Amino acid sequence: MVQDVTKEKLIHQWEENSKAFAKAVKGKNELMGILGISKQDLTIIYQKAFDAFQVEDYREAENLFSCLLLWDFQDRAYQVGLGATFEAQEKFEAALNMYVLAMLSGGQDPELLFRSGKCLLALDQKAEAAILFELAAESEDNLPQLHLKALGAIEKSKNMLSLINN
Numbered sequence: 004m005v006q007d008v009t010k011e012k013l014i015h016q017w018e019e020n021s022k023a024f025a026k027a028v029k030g031k032n033e034l035m036g037i038l039g040i041s042k043q044d045l046t047i048i049y050q051k052a053f054d055a056f057q058v059e060d061y062r063e064a065e066n067l068f069s070c071l072l073l074w075d076f077q078d079r080a081y082q083v084g085l086g087a088t089f090e091a092q093e094k095f096e097a098a099l100n101m102y103v104l105a106m107l108s109g110g111q112d113p114e115l116l117f118r119s120g121k122c123l124l125a126l127d128q129k130a131e132a133a134i135l136f137e138l139a140a141e142s143e144d145n146l147p148q149l150h151l152k153a154l155g156a157i158e159k160s161k162n163m164l165s166l167i168n169n
Contacts, residue, residue: 040074049080056088064088079109086118095122113142120163129167136163 052067068085075081086101099122102115116139123132140161 045071045074045078049084052084056084056091059091061088061092065092077108079105082108083115086115090118090122093125095125098122099126111138111142113139116142117163124163124167132163133167136161136167 048067048071052064052071055061055064055067065085065088068081068088071078071081072085082101082105086098086105089095089098089101099119102119102122106112106115106119116135120132120135120139123129123135
């Protein structure tokens with residue numbers, strides 16, 4: 004991203020990318036349907052990927068989450084799982100790409116905005132990170148019913164924003 008990025012430009016780009024993503028996936032058949040893989044099969048594989056992540060077997064988690072995305076590329080949990088796996092391995096650019104994909108497919112989420120901001124900070128893109136932390140912090144006013152994880156991301160984003168601005 005360029006240094007003169009503004010929140011308005013970022014939001015406009017977000018909206019355009021969301022429209023393009025929706026258009027690209029409309030009517031696409033998922034590989035799982037073609038191969039006869041059931042949702043139950045994917046749930047089992049997801050649990051194995053999650054378990055691998057929990058025990059810090061990131062290579063296995065990356066392989067499993069990648070396979071899950073091949074079978075159902077629109078599933079936000081798989082996108083976030085692979086993003087978190089990349090982030091844990093300090094593959095920040097790849098993690099950022101997955102978090103953006105998850106937001107494009109499922110809307111802005113304070114947790115994903117926060118995680119994306121952390122990746123941008125790690126990539127030394129403070130101005131862009133500050134915008135995402137600000138958007139996450141503002142989510143408190145925009146979302147009627149936030150779950151605890153989202154509230155935590157909002158608070159963490161406010162803290163990160165104050166660190167960047169000081």
